[in-house]
Amino acid sequence: MARxxxxxxxxxxxxxxxxxxxxxxxxxxxxxxxxxxxxxxxGRNGIIGALTEDLIDTSKESAAAIRALRHTPAGAFGSxxxxxxxxxxxxxxxxxxxxxxxxxxxxYFFYNGGGDSQDTAYKVSQIGERxxxxxxxxxxxxxxxxxxxxxxxxxxxxxxxxxxxxxIREAAFDVASMAKTSTxxxxxxxxxxxxxxIAAAAGLAAEKAGDAPHVILFxxxxxxxxxxxxxxxxxxxxxxxCAIVVSEGVRDKAGRFLAESGTKDAFGHAQLGGVAxxxxxxxxxxxxxxxxxxxxxxxxxAARHIASKTDVEQAYxxxxxxxxxxxxxxxxxxxxxxxxxxxxxxxxxxxxxxxxVANVEKKMPADYITADGFGITKKCRTYLEPLIQGEDYxxxxxxxxxxxxxxxxxxxxxxxxxxKV
Amino acid sequence: MARxxxxxxxxxxxxxxxxxxxxxxxxxxxxxxxxxxxxxxxGRNGIIGALTEDLIDTSKESAAAIRALRHTPAGAFGSxxxxxxxxxxxxxxxxxxxxxxxxxxxxYFFYNGGGDSQDTAYKVSQIGERxxxxxxxxxxxxxxxxxxxxxxxxxxxxxxxxxxxxxIREAAFDVASMAKTSTxxxxxxxxxxxxxxIAAAAGLAAEKAGDAPHVILFxxxxxxxxxxxxxxxxxxxxxxxCAIVVSEGVRDKAGRFLAESGTKDAFGHAQLGGVAxxxxxxxxxxxxxxxxxxxxxxxxxAARHIASKTDVEQAYxxxxxxxxxxxxxxxxxxxxxxxxxxxxxxxxxxxxxxxxVANVEKKMPADYITADGFGITKKCRTYLEPLIQGEDYxxxxxxxxxxxxxxxxxxxxxxxxxxKV
Numbered sequence: 001m002a003r004x005x006x007x008x009x010x011x012x013x014x015x016x017x018x019x020x021x022x023x024x025x026x027x028x029x030x031x032x033x034x035x036x037x038x039x040x041x042x043g044r045n046g047i048i049g050a051l052t053e054d055l056i057d058t059s060k061e062s063a064a065a066i067r068a069l070r071h072t073p074a075g076a077f078g079s080x081x082x083x084x085x086x087x088x089x090x091x092x093x094x095x096x097x098x099x100x101x102x103x104x105x106x107x108y109f110f111y112n113g114g115g116d117s118q119d120t121a122y123k124v125s126q127i128g129e130r131x132x133x134x135x136x137x138x139x140x141x142x143x144x145x146x147x148x149x150x151x152x153x154x155x156x157x158x159x160x161x162x163x164x165x166x167x168i169r170e171a172a173f174d175v176a177s178m179a180k181t182s183t184x185x186x187x188x189x190x191x192x193x194x195x196x197x198i199a200a201a202a203g204l205a206a207e208k209a210g211d212a213p214h215v216i217l218f219x220x221x222x223x224x225x226x227x228x229x230x231x232x233x234x235x236x237x238x239x240x241x242c243a244i245v246v247s248e249g250v251r252d253k254a255g256r257f258l259a260e261s262g263t264k265d266a267f268g269h270a271q272l273g274g275v276a277x278x279x280x281x282x283x284x285x286x287x288x289x290x291x292x293x294x295x296x297x298x299x300x301x302a303a304r305h306i307a308s309k310t311d312v313e314q315a316y317x318x319x320x321x322x323x324x325x326x327x328x329x330x331x332x333x334x335x336x337x338x339x340x341x342x343x344x345x346x347x348x349x350x351x352x353x354x355x356x357v358a359n360v361e362k363k364m365p366a367d368y369i370t371a372d373g374f375g376i377t378k379k380c381r382t383y384l385e386p387l388i389q390g391e392d393y394x395x396x397x398x399x400x401x402x403x404x405x406x407x408x409x410x411x412x413x414x415x416x417x418x419x420k421v
Numbered sequence: 422m423a424r425x426x427x428x429x430x431x432x433x434x435x436x437x438x439x440x441x442x443x444x445x446x447x448x449x450x451x452x453x454x455x456x457x458x459x460x461x462x463x464g465r466n467g468i469i470g471a472l473t474e475d476l477i478d479t480s481k482e483s484a485a486a487i488r489a490l491r492h493t494p495a496g497a498f499g500s501x502x503x504x505x506x507x508x509x510x511x512x513x514x515x516x517x518x519x520x521x522x523x524x525x526x527x528x529y530f531f532y533n534g535g536g537d538s539q540d541t542a543y544k545v546s547q548i549g550e551r552x553x554x555x556x557x558x559x560x561x562x563x564x565x566x567x568x569x570x571x572x573x574x575x576x577x578x579x580x581x582x583x584x585x586x587x588x589i590r591e592a593a594f595d596v597a598s599m600a601k602t603s604t605x606x607x608x609x610x611x612x613x614x615x616x617x618x619i620a621a622a623a624g625l626a627a628e629k630a631g632d633a634p635h636v637i638l639f640x641x642x643x644x645x646x647x648x649x650x651x652x653x654x655x656x657x658x659x660x661x662x663c664a665i666v667v668s669e670g671v672r673d674k675a676g677r678f679l680a681e682s683g684t685k686d687a688f689g690h691a692q693l694g695g696v697a698x699x700x701x702x703x704x705x706x707x708x709x710x711x712x713x714x715x716x717x718x719x720x721x722x723a724a725r726h727i728a729s730k731t732d733v734e735q736a737y738x739x740x741x742x743x744x745x746x747x748x749x750x751x752x753x754x755x756x757x758x759x760x761x762x763x764x765x766x767x768x769x770x771x772x773x774x775x776x777x778v779a780n781v782e783k784k785m786p787a788d789y790i791t792a793d794g795f796g797i798t799k800k801c802r803t804y805l806e807p808l809i810q811g812e813d814y815x816x817x818x819x820x821x822x823x824x825x826x827x828x829x830x831x832x833x834x835x836x837x838x839x840x841k842v
Contacts, residue, residue: 074595
């Protein structure tokens, strides 16, 4: 009987609080099928690890270490921002992949990432047919931006959503306390250059009239300074303070990012800061209110300490399902979340063709934003609410979360030379 | 038998994740001694509530609502930044306080705040002797800055400390994943304009060589650009990335805040941004590394979701003790944390004279910072480590922490006219 084929797994694009939970799902499930899948080799820094034959032998990791991936944020094997070109444009890349796969008996390819990464996965899925090397390629979805199509949501998003909703609720309690004699405005900047999914999620904190956040600025809506200032002024009069969430991707009427419109450093370089200070300063200049602002940046997508349990479970389930699909011989597919019901929230794992996933961006529906452009609708809330349900706390020691750092032992190289990426 | 005197309680200065836990300790303890303390009236917005006769009747709040203060961040009764002048400078303020205290039968005064607030508490404690109105005045310590003297630590600090240590650990896992092809530098700005206690606490995340944060910039050390850049470059070479924590109070050789040195907005106004973007841009300009930066701002001091259990317990215990001291007739005192041992960490509650507390700032000892100026010493770690021990999660509903908003029913005014503050 032939040796079972090994699997290649890699993480790609911006990492999340739960991408390692998907890795855990992939590796734990593969380990349960040792007659069919040999070793799982992880690519060090995504597809670059495959191209440079820089493979990590995950079989060297203990069961406990792999289990700990479930509660460890970020990419345990390193990620990359590197997009494969088309087969016609760079045939050498694909021939190199095949060379590495052959050398290491790799027959399964799992690629964990967002839109660009699923494009890479899709391209790799074609090398069987087009270059005659049989590899079963399955994508594993991941993105804090929640912009992958077909899947109801994307792992990583639910945890950022929970973080931003919790954070704006807490900061708003703070500013409400201080508003009498001090800060009246709080601006929190969140990720989302093209889509307002994360900004919208902050809106979950506002459960009843008057609750923060009072204003959300979406990249989907052109920034209307006059309407915005009127809304802020009205809110301060009614509530005594105003808590604002702004997406990094908000643009002015000319289509420029607001983040780029305001600041220059001492040398005249543009864009030192984010959009939060620009918005805060605008309010100060026009309305005179004292402000504070925060830019959460990586803190939001790395915040495993406040991850959504739903998100962690889905991330794991999708990793597990990816392996199950591969074992069924399904090539060029990606497992997806299928929503069965809202209340109670029920979901199952379905399957999409990578051809339908690659390079398609899921936009936020127009009717998820209120008519005034500054809030989320009930429909949006109904969609988002289940995604932040449940807490899944990591273990703590000495007051700090215990995240695993793997050994990441290199697989001995079998090929001569190097490959330039 | 005379009616028992009522108590006045108020929150002052910047709020914290656990100041309401102290309020809970005060009110729950007072409720257990109804024969000696009548009602607890809270000042709406600190001492301003007393001056303007804007009192909140906490007896209208249910036991459950008061209990929920223990897990609710920020100041439930509103805070203020307002310092009483000296008796000679503004006698009218003190006469007004006495007028309000008399009108509402107030014989106990609890003031929950940091250095400036304890100065106010101390001044109020003297009105018995100097103006003939007997009031027992007890301070309750609170400050994220950890700069109150005598007490081993200040409630509020431990939770910020935990937040910043957890956050930099998580963000560093993120940037480590991305460093191969993308971000190599992460800069997190933390609070602390005069003292580096919070920045130092972030250093707890670095448990072994190579762990993040790799560089800490303290307000106690003049910013040395050359040494800093050398350290960053060396770290990137060794670790592949560099995670930096910078205190908002870092100054250059001329004594200017770095936060003010860099940025001008489109209108030429200085200081749009914080210090994190200035540091990040400097690294980009001089070393060429791609960066991300975060400014946690209010998120750090409001982060009740990741509060230190030790901190919550101490905040409650000090509120409780304040009432017990008052019942013993102790005037012009403040309960303090006394450290009994480090391992295991043991603490008791002691007592300090407000005269010794008011306007004294506890500096971070010089030997808490490493010789190169970029890290914390073992001695510092020994001091800080116990303060972040334990988690004390708030209850969640629909994926969000359930913080209480009190009714804050006003006590009927008994005095005519208004008092201008």
